Amino acid sequence: MKGHPTVSNHATDPLQADDWLREIEKQMNIAQCNDIEKVLYASGQMQGVAQDWWESYLYGHPNNAPAVTWKEFTNNFKSYKNPDGLVELKQEEFRALKQWSMSVAEYRDKFAQLSRYVSNEVTNDADKQRHFLQGLYDGLQLKLMSNTYANFQALVNHTIVIDNKHKEMEVKKWRLQG
Template identity: 30%
Template structure:
């Protein structure tokens, strides 16, 4: 019935009306007696009353226990969300607010996805679910996608802050000693940009612009005169003896 409601959006009262229209015999009599006591106009309230009547306490407790211990594990996000939604109605006391529901869903996610979402502190259940799907898609792209797909994912609009992009691996067979204006992999993570001033690859301001030594970063000298450079051994020259002086 709920699948039909997803395909054909209805109001809360219409959902209750359509569901109870299918009742027959004892179920129909029970529903008429229920309406005499309470005017049920929301789907959530209808589900609660219906389960109290047709689900044994032992079965409801079993479903509530399944919800409390539910984890994503190795199943997909779609499967986890479906189970979470189905079982949540049996343990509404565990998630009385929207924020508690969001934290409960987040806490039982796959650890890799959970770590990406925890830093965001998303306030609503819908936001957590949406971002979890995005995280799962990104992880699959990084694991199994082509290099171009992985690059496009990490160049998006900061969807998962705090997560460093993958290192770029140079598979070229050309020599790495020659000059190149291409970006190189930064050992701390990320891609080191090529400088438009000196043509080298580095982070931060260009030392050619700041007038500092390329080796030690100090001002007042250039690389060729850097005091940190090891000089080759130079032989000590003896002072010249003036002409006519005594030679011992």
């Protein structure tokens, strides 16, 4: 409890449920808990709708059944919080993601968040770079496409530098015209 874990009640964003599970698991790994202790602790941090789900889930287990394992708990909780239809919507959102008026940092963060739903499409660094480039606005994309980058972070760093310079030039141009 010293880790001050959050309580799971009703998250509308499926990533919040996943983040909550990751936070709980991190705390339990630090405390060197076994699977049963993880399940007991996590279920004790549930309130409201999440608690209702857990109680309903337990009703489906006979008293003589083996205890719920951490893997079983996480798989079923994710299945409950992340129904296939919602996951598909998030996958489509990733595929349609464009930078538009977002800063590069905002776009990178949204890209990272949504890429968790399409892990099979961004299996390696080259895939991440390709998808990231596709979502940038055309002018920035054109400036970056002719280069190769050692890794995804190098691409992001270069994108930030070029985008910043582009914005500086736009401001200069606006001042000269004004």
